Amino acid sequence: MLDALAYLTRLRVGQRRGHPAPNKPCLLLAIICEIQTGHVASNRVILDARLLARYHDIYEVLTGERHKASAWLPLWHLRSDKGPSGKLWSPEYAEKVAGLASQLGQPKSLNQLLERFRSARLDPVLFSALQDRQSADEACALIAQCYLASDPTAYEDLLTYLETALASGEYEKHPERLKGNIQESHKKYARSVAFRSLVLEAYDYRCAASRLRYITPDYRYLVEAAHLIPFSESQDDRPVNGLALTPNLHWAMDNHLIAPGPDHRWHLSPTVDPLVADNRWLWELDGLPLVLPRDPQRQPAREALAWRLDHLER
Incomplete structure (x- = not known):
């Protein structure tokens, strides 16, 4: 295991029903998936509709409670975690709140959080590692096993989702591969997921x-x-x-x-x-x-x- 990935097992997470709260782990999984699609192309992560939808998708797969995803919680609290070269997550605050960042309390909604920042920097060493497909696979497995394995059925559903998401990411980076006859059902599904994502984003x-x-x-x-x-x-x-x-x-x-x-x-x-x-x-x-x-x-x-x-x- 790369040293950089070890920091993903040291997140400061709360408890939910006696198990690690899924918010931060789900956010990091969403970021990894978007890195692998090429949508997140640098360690500057834009908090756009696509990333937020991915986070909600993963949260729903794991919990079945999409409406409780509360994206502003991990987007805010991830800044307290350490990465291999500094802070794991460094918000880029709007000018009007930059000097008050240390005094701001937890935001109460996503809109309130987006008034404070709309992008953040992921630790550059970690980002570099997550660009590699094998390291991304390993990072997803580590996060899932460490924080999200308490419900065996949901855990298996999550692993299936991540496998498809990472496979479709390869197609999103190379859309020319989306044409041609294929027989394997898992490849057809991954291609279908990539098609949907690319088309909706294009429009x-x-x-x-x-x-x-x-x-x-x-x-x-x-x-x-x-x-x-x-x-x-x-x-x-x-x-x-x-x-x-x-x-x-x-x-x-x-x-x-x-x-x-x-x-x-x-x-x-x-x-x-x-x-x-x-x-x-x-x-x-x-x-x-x-x-x-x-x-x-x-x-x-x-x-x-x-x-x-x-x-x-x-």
Whole structure:
């Protein structure tokens, strides 16, 4: 074991029902997963929706109580732990509170914490170690065994989640590997997880048709990742073969009632009667521009859009 990883077994954690509280361990697992996806690319960790959603996902897998995750607690208290070269976690305080940091009490909500800081530095020696896949695997195993193994069933579920998360991270770093026929079910699932993550992030969790964007307080997203050319036909999980859509519009596209075209506009099937009031949520989309990712490399492939338009119900 690397010396740097030993510090992960020395966290100052509280007690929950007679066992180590899961907050700090779950936060560190979330950070490790995001390092392995390439989303956290330096030891400066941004407290964005993606990291917070990952933390809530892990907390839910372990406890079944997503609404009790209280992300501000580990984000605040992790600053008291030591790392291999100094503090394990060093918040980058907003200018207005920087001089008062030592006097501030525990924040009472995530919003209150985010008013104090929106990024923090992970110990650089630890970050360097966690960039290596083998070390990341070992770090996750250490944290899980040390703090999160009291419930055997939840522990096994956690290990399964982490195995998939780390495997999908490899695909997120190399999205070109997301196309091609595969047989192993675990690889298919890891690819599917990577597809969802890459697509939703590319669209900033906003529907490519309705423009609706909503993230719940416990970091669930309204939108889903939808394939343009179905995976069964294309074996293509690259983000250029996907859109972020609300569930109802995902259903409508999969049933060929609406389609995005190469002209980057939405098209309506002529089978949808615009004179029927109940169809308004569909016919109002006709001709509207497609919401596109800012990153050109994540924008939908022209051939995938053409496939959708060709398969519009006539």
